[in-house]
Amino acid sequence: MKLIELEGIHKSYRQGGLFGGKKAVTVLKGVNLTVEAGRCLGLLGSSGCGKSTTGRLALGLEPPDQGRVLYKGLDLNRMNRAEKRLWRRNCQVVFQNSQGAVNPRHPAGRIIAEPLMNFDPNAKNSRAAAAELLKKVGLAESDLDKLPHQFSGGELQRVCIARALALRPEFILLDEAVSSLDMLSQGLVLDLLSELKRETGTAFLFISHDLRLLMKISDSLAVMDQGKITSFARDIEELETSALDYDSTLRALARAVLPSEPEAERSFCSGQ
């Protein structure tokens, strides 16, 4: 089932200089993308290609200049209040920088419970729910009262994931969600995400510049460059058949990845 669709999306921003006039920069030039229920769509691109903007538009945080964003076939612009509420419940996000994505003065419990409080202000057991969520992401109940700066990067990102899960959404946007973590934390969080996807059937839109990460977690892959989708594989297995013509963006991004083994041991030459 098509959960989120972006149709013909154009988006520009006006870059204001302090001294000059405002110049319009087109960030997205006709983007079409579909996230299917229960599947992970990987969006690959280097920085500045527009992938984060795509994510923000998919979440309805900004309106497109042209084109539509659909949730289960409904245009975001044409939803009534109840439909909007349902949509909002079902689409959540995890940002790249966990420290910036939380209010530094709120303890973890409050951060996680905030979505619950928004939709059900009478929830008496939000603390218990938050504790459950913390455990689900591999943290302890005692972390409920800790402040953001008391967590490591990887732990705080897991708090953010717990927050994203609080409403049991159908869709989570993961915008470079593991890119700022060091290797061990990255591995743990990726494993957690895979497990959650299996358990809860949540759809993901996983944005990254690192092909290795996307290969680990995505079911489908879209490649983006300069505001356009340059290739799309609905099933990632399609990429393994050498009949497919790999586009230049994908090649460039793959080539740039550093090797897994040092030179003497390398069995394939990629990168340098």
Add this chain to the structure above:
Amino acid sequence: MSCPALVINNLRIVYPAGQRVILHDLSFTVPGGSTVALVGESGSGKTMAAMAVMGLIPSGIFQAGGDITINERPTGNLTPEQYRELRHKSVAMVMQNPMSAFDPVLSIFQHFKETFASHGVRDRKRIRDLAAEALRGVGFDDPRHILELYPFQMSGGMLQRVMLAMALIFSPPLVIADEATTDLDVISQAKVLKLLQDHCRSHHLALLLITHDLSVAAGLADEMVVLKEGRLVEKGPVSQIFKSPASPYTAGLLAVHRGLYTPRYRRIISNMERQSV
């Protein structure tokens, strides 16, 4: 053979107020002209080691033991001014967050001017020419334009390359890159690392790469040093450690690292390579 660029001997760094030992008797050497990767997760103390080498330990933290020798010059009894001089002549550092290394009210040219002034070059035209050449060397097509820009007008990747240009301009015998590419995307990371590697190779400079990413060690380093919570876990040639890590911790890191290169990923890469042939 040239002399070792850096010798760290039993370095002990403490944080008295927190009653913590940040580095426990760390010892390793960076041979002249070689590339060494200092690998560790956050909290391993690797950045503090770099700060100690630069003589820039933050206030409240103290070196409680050991010694550091840069390019055969011991640093034990140096005054701050002497250390500053040593820094200018022998070590350059490229950091993770380029924005923080730049003064927002100075243009790139003015930053270069400062670097040059500390080496005794003050002629503006000469500075402009040398700076433009250095910027060209790190891949800028229009270096004169870059010189006029201010830090806020540039992206993270661009600033990182400028910082690189400034660090390498006098080809110090030791270059330290502290998570210098962690915030960059794969393409920018590859560019910056290649620039670093090429420059250091051609000028026979030693490179100390501080990173949590084992692929950086695999891709560039001759030797590696693994740190965990301030302690040395193991050190040695990269190929040897990758082949047979002595410590379970290192083995664990390697497992996670190799886990990124899934069979599916490898198949696609080899397809791509076959296609391009």
Add this chain to the structure above:
Amino acid sequence: MTDTGLTGNDSLILPPLAGPGRRATARKAALALSALVLAGLIGMAIFAPLAAPYDPMEINLEERLAPISSRHWLGTDHLGRDVLSRLIWGARASMGSVVVIAGLIMATGFITGAFSGYIGGRTDSVIMRVCEAFMTFPTFILALFLIGVLGTGLTNVILAIVLTHWAWYARIIRGMVMNLKNRDFILAARVAGGGPVKIFLRHIAPPVLAQLVILASLDLGHMMLHVSGLSFLGLGIQPPTPEWGCMINDARQQIWTNPELAIIPGVMIFLTVLAFNIPGDILRDKLDPTLVERE
């Protein structure tokens, strides 16, 4: 986890008991002293009727210009009024008006600035133009104008000071709100289902208000000077109400014979301004968000 201030530091081998340093101790002492002075001043203002030995308005021409004695600890002024009592009661006028002024400025500045910054767009531009208009008036000129039109008195002094200062605060608050508005955690709050009002109250108002309090506290000394200054010029609090600026004005005739009558209230103003400024400075340093705690 992050390092702050890369201050060069002697990497000599030091004993692990290195203390916090002289600067921190000096700061602590200054803080303690100003807290003491402020407490004293506030106490004076609140308990004036109990603390003052005499009625500050009581004229006693036989005892005019009396020197320091056991009966009049600071002597008497040209009308025989006890200087100490006038000083104590003066605290009420000076500090009371400063508190009211600060409150009004904070309220108008916050409401306008936060609204403008949060809404953005055209409304924001219009409001900012209005602010700029207000910011161009120097306090004294506007005060003179207002007082010329509306008459003298404390209310008009307060009005003048509020009107000339609120716009500056509004702009700063607006800047803070705009800065916060685009942060990731606000986006996250929106995605979590929060409406604009909830988000404002939960995430934007608390840090902005905290900064506002610090800013205002830094300015209290300055506002104090305005109140005293205008009263000194005869434009504000009118005699015989005791107020330190007024007292200085009253003492002008006796400046060569009894300079202490001008000096004493002057010193009080000086001490009060210092006592307001020092904690503000220290608070600002402590709550600076760019300083990260090391654990």
